[in-house]
Amino acid sequence: MKLTTVGYHFREASRGLERNGAMSLVSIGIIALCLLILGGFILTIANLEHIAADLESRVEIRVFLSDELKKDGIGALEEKLADLAGVKKVEYISKEQGLEKLQTQIDDPKVFALVKDNPLPNSFNITLKEPETVAAIATKIQELAGVTQVNYGQEWVDKLFSLTRGLWIAATIAIISLVAVVIMIITNTIRLAVFARRREVEIMKLVGATDWFIRIPFLLEGMLMGLVAGIVANVILYLLYGFVAGRIISLAPFLPWLPLGALVGKVCFAVMLLGMVVGALASGISIRKYLHV
Amino acid sequence: MIQMYQVSKSYPNGAVALRDINLVIEKGEFVFLVGASGAGKSTFMKLVIRRELPSAGQIVVGGKNVARLRNWEIPRLRRSVGTIFQDFLLLPNKTAYENVAFALEVTEASTREIRRRVPAALELVGLKHKFSARPHELSGGEQQRISIARSIVNNPLILLADEPTGNLDPATSWEIMELLCEINKRGTTVLMATHNREIVDRMKRRVIALEGGQIIRDEQRGVYCL
Numbered sequence: 001m002k003l004t005t006v007g008y009h010f011r012e013a014s015r016g017l018e019r020n021g022a023m024s025l026v027s028i029g030i031i032a033l034c035l036l037i038l039g040g041f042i043l044t045i046a047n048l049e050h051i052a053a054d055l056e057s058r059v060e061i062r063v064f065l066s067d068e069l070k071k072d073g074i075g076a077l078e079e080k081l082a083d084l085a086g087v088k089k090v091e092y093i094s095k096e097q098g099l100e101k102l103q104t105q106i107d108d109p110k111v112f113a114l115v116k117d118n119p120l121p122n123s124f125n126i127t128l129k130e131p132e133t134v135a136a137i138a139t140k141i142q143e144l145a146g147v148t149q150v151n152y153g154q155e156w157v158d159k160l161f162s163l164t165r166g167l168w169i170a171a172t173i174a175i176i177s178l179v180a181v182v183i184m185i186i187t188n189t190i191r192l193a194v195f196a197r198r199r200e201v202e203i204m205k206l207v208g209a210t211d212w213f214i215r216i217p218f219l220l221e222g223m224l225m226g227l228v229a230g231i232v233a234n235v236i237l238y239l240l241y242g243f244v245a246g247r248i249i250s251l252a253p254f255l256p257w258l259p260l261g262a263l264v265g266k267v268c269f270a271v272m273l274l275g276m277v278v279g280a281l282a283s284g285i286s287i288r289k290y291l292h293v
Numbered sequence: 294m295i296q297m298y299q300v301s302k303s304y305p306n307g308a309v310a311l312r313d314i315n316l317v318i319e320k321g322e323f324v325f326l327v328g329a330s331g332a333g334k335s336t337f338m339k340l341v342i343r344r345e346l347p348s349a350g351q352i353v354v355g356g357k358n359v360a361r362l363r364n365w366e367i368p369r370l371r372r373s374v375g376t377i378f379q380d381f382l383l384l385p386n387k388t389a390y391e392n393v394a395f396a397l398e399v400t401e402a403s404t405r406e407i408r409r410r411v412p413a414a415l416e417l418v419g420l421k422h423k424f425s426a427r428p429h430e431l432s433g434g435e436q437q438r439i440s441i442a443r444s445i446v447n448n449p450l451i452l453l454a455d456e457p458t459g460n461l462d463p464a465t466s467w468e469i470m471e472l473l474c475e476i477n478k479r480g481t482t483v484l485m486a487t488h489n490r491e492i493v494d495r496m497k498r499r500v501i502a503l504e505g506g507q508i509i510r511d512e513q514r515g516v517y518c519l
Contacts, residue, residue, distance in 0.1 A: 005401045203382050206342070207443065208371035209399035211364075 005213075013220035016197075023196055024225060027189045031229035031275055032236075034182040039237045039271045041178060045171040046263055052164040056131040059160075061138050062151040063124040069146040074122060077146055081124060084140060086133045091125040098123060121148065132161060182274070187282035190222050194286040201290040211291050218283040226279025230272030237268060294320045294451055294482045295341060300350030302336050302506075310336035312506040314350070318484065320450070323477045325493050326486040327517055328503035334486040337503070338453050341484070342374050343367050355450050372400055375444030375452045375481075379459035381436045383428040383443075389415065390424040393443045400447055414442040418472060434465035438472065445476055452476060454485040458492065466492065490517035 017024045063081070065074065074092070082090045093101070098120040103112060126141075128134060134152050142150045194201075204214045241264055295318040302311040311333045318324055326334050339345040340352055343359050352359040355373055362370060383392050393414055397407045415421045418438035428436050437457060444452055454473065458466035470492055477483045487493060493500060493516060500515030501508060 004404055005398075008398055199382075200384055203384060204395075204399060206371065206376055206382065207396040207399055208368040210368045213399055213401075 009216045009220060012217035013224060016217060016221045017224060023193050027193050028225050028229045028232070030189050031186050031226060031279065032232040034185050035230055035233035035271045035275050036236055038175075038178050038182050038274075039233060039267050040240070042175060042267050042270075043237070043241055043264065045167075045175065046267070048167055049164075049171070052160075052167060055160060056164065059128065059131040059134055059152065059157055061124075061126040061128070061134065061141065063126060063141055063147055064149040064151070065122040065124070066146050066148050067121060069122070073146055077144065078124065080144065081126060081141065084137060086129050086137055087126055088129045089127045091127075093123045093125055095120050095122055131157075179274070183278050183282075186226070186275070186278045187285065190225070190279065190282040191286040193221075194218060194283065194290070198290045201287065205291070214291065215284060215287055218287050219280045222279035222281075222283030223276045224279075226275030226277070227272065229279075230275035233271055233275070234268040237271070238264060294318055294322070294355060295484070296351075296353040297340075298351045300340065300347045300352055302333075302340060302345060303348050310506055311340070311347075311503075314508060316501065316508065316511065318482060320482055321477070321480055323474070323483045323496075323498045324485070325496070325498060325500045325515070326484060326503065327488070327493060327500060330488075332503040333506040334503060335455060336506075338376075338455050338484075338486060341451070341453060342371050342376060368399075372447055373450050375447075375449035377437065377440045377444050377452070377454045377457050379456040381428070381433075381440045381460075383436055383440055385428050388425050388427055389420060389431070389439045389442075392428070392439055393446050396443045396446050402447075410446055411442075414446040415439075417445070417475070418442045432465075433461050434468060437461065437465075437469055441469070441472055441476070445481065449481060451482045451484065454483065454487075456487055457485065458487065458489055463491070470496065493517040 065077070069077070078090055078092060081087060095118045099118050102120070106112075126137075128137065134157055135154070138150045138152050141147060201214055295316075297314045297316050300311060300314040301309070303309040314337070326337060328334055336345065340347055340359070341354055343362060347360055354370065357366075357370065359370065384395065387395065390411055394407050394411045397410060402410075412421060412424070415424055418441050420435060420438050420442070423431065423435065426435075428439070431439065437460075441457075452473070457473070458469055461469065466489065473483055473485065474496075497514045497516075499513050500510065500517070502510040502515075
């Protein structure tokens with residue numbers, strides 16, 4: 001292809017957008033809206049996932065030890081626990097430490113005045129590499145000698161896991177269908193834009209333009225529309241996320257919301273790329289019909 | 294320049310548009326194609342530029358067998374055959390100059406070439422001064438002139454004119470005919486489908502009459518009907 005022709009294609013693409021101004025604006029608006037909804041949805045899901053993952057990471061196992069176990073036995077058990085597959089950290093909490101902790105939690109000296117000697121057992125606090133393995137590891141620990149009781153808040157943890165799994169499945173389905181819908185809407189929008197110019201395509205064929213010569217400006221145009229729509233969607237998404245996240249964080253500061261940083265950038269980039277690729281593809285597909293003259 | 298051997302064309306719905314057409318049109322001829330609507334004139338034109346494929350027979354245009362062209366060879370055929378139509382088929386949002394330049398741009402001609410040839414073509418059709426007008430700002434006759442300029446700007450061997458005067462008043466029609474004669478004198482073969490009896494009778498050129506998809510008459514210096 002000659003350089004003149006490359007120039008021609010870019011000129012045609014931008015002129016095409018300009019000449020079909022209203023149509024182009026409507027298309028860009030619709031695509032931007034689609035991308036905005038998709039991006040907003042992905043960010044919401046990402047936040048929920050992030051919160052769920054954070055909650056999961058707080059899952060730990062309390063292991064209570066028999067009082068007969070002396071110092072050597074405790075040390076041996078600690079090593080055994082640390083060697084278990086999936087265990088991240090083992091923290092020893094002695095009777096005394098346990099009582100201290102309890103005292104800071106229940107700030108009422110009267111309660112502790114009733115207690116003559118320390119009723120708490122020695123214990124381990126175990127954090128895990130993968131929170132999902134908690135039930136299996138707890139069972140294994142239960143069988144070890146010197147362990148009297150294992151506690152990991154079974155009911156609560158099970159509920160959390162089924163909730164996050166449900167969330168993950170729902171989010172996957174929703175995002176896939178949303179992407180499909182977005183692709184369909186964009187394709188249809190661009191098909192309308194191409195349909196409006198079928199006469200132009202017919203004339204191009206008549207004067208002896210090759211199919212690719214006709215196609216390239218349309219592809220560029222679709223890509224350009226996707227790009228502009230992507231940028232518009234990104235700006236709105238960025239501002240909106242900053243605004244909404246600010247509000248929500250002040251409402252629920254104890255939850256670990258995602259900051260307006262890397263992830264938002266990634267989502268924005270993906271949204272823009274999707275706009276461009278779908279824009280170009282949709283143009284290519286739409287124009288095929290009118291090339292058979 | 295155009296040869297047809299036992300060419301027939303029927304459409305998928307069963308309609309037979311052309312039946313056993315045999316003819317030879319020499320280089321530099323000016324030929325009228327006459328006949329009632331539905332006689333097969335438009336199909337004839339479409340076959341020459343390979344907008345349709347013949348159902349049977351061979352068509353040779355400029356030494357190439359049209360039916361055997363590969364898809365990528367079709368654009369080259371169409372560049373060697375200029376076409377003008379009753380409804381002009383100009384791009385409404387391009388200027389006169391751009392509409393003419395368009396036919397050169399698709400051939401990937403250089404900018405210099407375009408700057409040289411487009412004004413020359415516009416001058417030939419007498420519309421050099423209206424180069425920046427859009428089609429809707431021009432009269433029917435002027436629009437047809439622009440479309441003629443577009444059809445000849447890359448020096449085609451053949452000019453196909455499908456009822457070029459169909460939408461024009463008699464005076465304007467004659468201007469267009471004079472233009473076509475001028476182009477013909479420069480060596481381009483002209484094939485014109487028309488209903489206009491007066492033009493055919495006065496021009497005294499070769500006339501091919503179609504009826505029901507068949508050639509019923511083919512005579513040099515002919516008239517519209519006997």
